[in-house]
Amino acid sequence: MRVPFLKLTAFQAKFLIEGIGSFVFVMTVFLAEMSCGSAAINGIDKTRNLAPIAIGFILAVLVFAFGYISGGHFNPAVTLGVMLIHAIRIETAIAYCIAQVAGGILGAFFGLAIVGVQPGIPAPEVFGGLPEFVVRAFIGEAIFTGALVTVVLHVACSKQKNNHYYGLAIGMCVLAAAYAVGGISGGAFNPMIATSLQVVKCAAVSCTPLLNLWLYWAAPASGALGASILFKMVHPVDVPSDEPANLY
Numbered sequence: 001m002r003v004p005f006l007k008l009t010a011f012q013a014k015f016l017i018e019g020i021g022s023f024v025f026v027m028t029v030f031l032a033e034m035s036c037g038s039a040a041i042n043g044i045d046k047t048r049n050l051a052p053i054a055i056g057f058i059l060a061v062l063v064f065a066f067g068y069i070s071g072g073h074f075n076p077a078v079t080l081g082v083m084l085i086h087a088i089r090i091e092t093a094i095a096y097c098i099a100q101v102a103g104g105i106l107g108a109f110f111g112l113a114i115v116g117v118q119p120g121i122p123a124p125e126v127f128g129g130l131p132e133f134v135v136r137a138f139i140g141e142a143i144f145t146g147a148l149v150t151v152v153l154h155v156a157c158s159k160q161k162n163n164h165y166y167g168l169a170i171g172m173c174v175l176a177a178a179y180a181v182g183g184i185s186g187g188a189f190n191p192m193i194a195t196s197l198q199v200v201k202c203a204a205v206s207c208t209p210l211l212n213l214w215l216y217w218a219a220p221a222s223g224a225l226g227a228s229i230l231f232k233m234v235h236p237v238d239v240p241s242d243e244p245a246n247l248y
Contacts, residue, residue: 011092014070015099021062021074022103023110026196028058030111033122052178052187060171067167071156075190076100077220081149084228085235087157097192104196112200123201124186124194124216125209133184134212138219140181145189146223148173153231191217 008016032054063072071088073079076097083093112121127133151173155166178187188194194216198209 015095017066017070018096019099019103021066022100023107025074026104026107027111029055030108034115052175056171056175059174060167063167063170076192077145077224078152081224081228085231100192104192108196108200117204121201121205123197123209124188126212137185140185141219142223144177145220146226148189149224149227188216191220
């Protein structure tokens with residue numbers, strides 16, 4: 001006897017996968033930071049932080065697992081960069097961002113439900129809201145988000161896109177970036193992660209991190225724009241793609 005299953009369209013499947021992947025990604029970020037992370041965001045305190053290792057590897061796992069369905073973005077900045085090189089349509093990009101943020105917020109709330117309300121709930125923010133730290137955080141988030149999107153575009157949207165290392169390259173880029181500037185900006189490189197963690201921290205403890213939410217959208221967007229410009233400069237002819245949304 002066959003059990004009936006709901007058959008999704010290709011677009012619905014992509015939307016669902018982006019939401020589920022973002023859910024798992026953010027919940028892992030939340031729990032890893034609570035278990036073995038560091039709240040140092042002033043560029044001075046230097047403490048051992050093992051969370052980026054878990055974060056980088058879970059992203060690699062998610063990309064390998066779901067990349068063939070949705071492209072495995074799980075990041076509005078990545079979606080923006082891919083859209084700017086005309087690899088996905090704008091309406092698809094908007095739907096991806098909605099799914100990512102919704103899944104991410106849900107994942108952060110589940111993380112909170114697992115550990116409970118306690119000190120040290122993670123959320124990227126700028127130390128003291130001071131202008132000098134805002135500038136430093138913006139530069140760090142923009143440059144390393146640009147590096148991440150550059151990696152995605154070059155391993156996923158170029159003629160070498162049919163490779164077996166794409167997930168690892170992307171995950172390790174996030175890991176390295178988090179260790180490089182995580183102590184300065186919080187190391188989000190992803191507006192979905194920043195929004196999810198800041199919203200949940202606001203609901204549980206303090207809304208102060210939301211004062212800098214604009215930075216965690218503007219800086220990654222700037223990095224994604226730069227990455228897309230670089231990609232188009234070195235790829236003056238569009239790379240043919242028979243699966244434009246299936247990127248990595």
